[in-house]
Amino acid sequence: MEVCGPSSVSLREFGCEQMLLSRPDGSASFVQGDTSVLAAVYGPAEVKVSKEIYDRATLEVLVQPKVGLPGVRERSQEQSVRETCEGSLLLSLHPRSSLTLVLQVLHDDGSLLSCYLNAACMALMDSGLAMSCLFCGVTCAIDADGQIITDPTAAQEKDCRALMTFAIDSKDRKVMMSSTKGSFSVHELQQCIAVSQKAAESIFLFYRDSVRRRYSKNT
């Protein structure tokens, strides 16, 4: 099915704060519209013998929902985030160590997985772990009319025909991870990827601005 020409597509306003928690080695909160996520990183630290890998660090991602205990959905989100992080962190610098990334939902108003990815990247940056590239998450939804919506709210997500989240890397704007739900054509998929790559530009600019602002005071 052909997607009709997208008219105006935008990302909601986003905000981020780094270094908000005193105990974790790195922490950041990322806000997209009303969706907000808090991420914390501990590492490199001691790892359980059963989980240790002889030549790399063991990355563990924990997603904590607001109400109730983590279930299957949280496990699959953990896997998506973990695969993205493993693709960008230099794990071989810390063999037989553990890196723990904890993500806490503060409010969910759509585009949750991409908010997890963005918060995770900012927290990893804050913790000072070596990464080969940065990554960001972009969510696209295709609504019933075939329009592409980026960064959908919860209401838009409910009415859409397909929902896709891509993790885009900062070096070549390639897709590191994709998680899709719903039915769509090959053409629509490629369009959404192209849109996400464009949207990733502004997110990476935002990362750069936040970090520049943070280190602007040379003490």
Place this chain on the structure above:
Amino acid sequence: MKDTPLANCERDFLLKAIEEKKRLDGRQTYDYRKMKITFGTDYGCCFVDLGKTRVMAQVSCELVTPQENRPNEGIMFFNIELSPMAAPEFEQGRQSELSVKLNRQLERCLRNSKCIDTESLCVVSGAKVWKVRVDVHMLNHDGNLMDAASIAAISALSHFRRPDVSIEGEEVTIYSPDERDPIPLSIYHMPISVSFSFFQQGTYLLVDPCEREERVMDGLLMIAMNKHREICSIQSSGGIMLLKEQVMRCSKIASVKVSEITELIQKALENDKRARKAGGRCGFAESLPQERITALKMDETPVEMTDVTDRANEIVQKAEVPPQTVPVPGVGQVGQGLQNTWGLEEEEEGEETDDSEEDDKEDTVSKMEVEKSGVDVVEISDSEEEEVVILHQEKPDKAPKHTGSSSHQKGAATSKKRQTK
């Protein structure tokens, strides 16, 4: 993760300082740290900052059948989560001693004190009642989790609104928040817990211990009180022996502190009510501090989409259709499994799938360059040195199928050689 042990010199330093009536952060003996209470976007979400200790509480409700011995009363459920975010020694899913202690204390403080009117939560007696669930998440552990948790829980309960319900004979209608305004819970009083830590066998006492002070303390006394000077619960742990006068003194201090904290909660609730009435956006997003150097906000940005359709068309056209016959939907093929590859062991070595490019397969599925039969050199791995040469083309007619099935893995390897546009 194991916790870093406390050094002996640090312990001695802390104890010596306490003997000289000095605290690490310069507070007086009875001083609380700076407390900040904010509310989230939806009703029932509350963040409490007590110094560096951060706690979040969320209240939710659902309709359930009541307990048999109490058919007219709603159900309250409390859950304190020691998130691994708060401290490295907290582990996901493990019921540690501290977690059990905090959960019990919160239950005694809020449930046994009957601060919430559970009978008002009844919808249909014996059949449907509201179950109100309070989840408290610890975000950062810098001491005195219990106080922060109790303040967060009671503030969130006061902030929460449940859906409105109407009963007409046998029919029960629950209105969504858009149809009818949700109604608050009926709360009789606000029990708040105050923690006292004791050092040197009860000689010295500190209110609101921070994490270092908690590590060196001998025992802890938690008093839950409300502003009407009624004690809701007392718990003493650590095995210290306290004199009657000490406990009386602590309860007097607690009553002063509780009235101050209750005032703070009321002020925060009023501010939030005013902000919501004014129609402004409220929540964590709004409370992001702007003036801090570690925070940044960006407004809504449009995404440039001019050549998106062209790029997509280009990619789709460039892609080659995979040669394998795809069965028509509704047709099953039995007995047409994958080619047995046990005989050809060289093919199975070096079939690496890069994690980072694994999902690049979505791009490359349509443009896999499948090397058909008649090929002598099969490139499986990325290294140029490894060239697997098949000397005996044993099953030439089945070779396409074989390469077709393993191209699933080869796709990742070939994608690296694919010319990127």
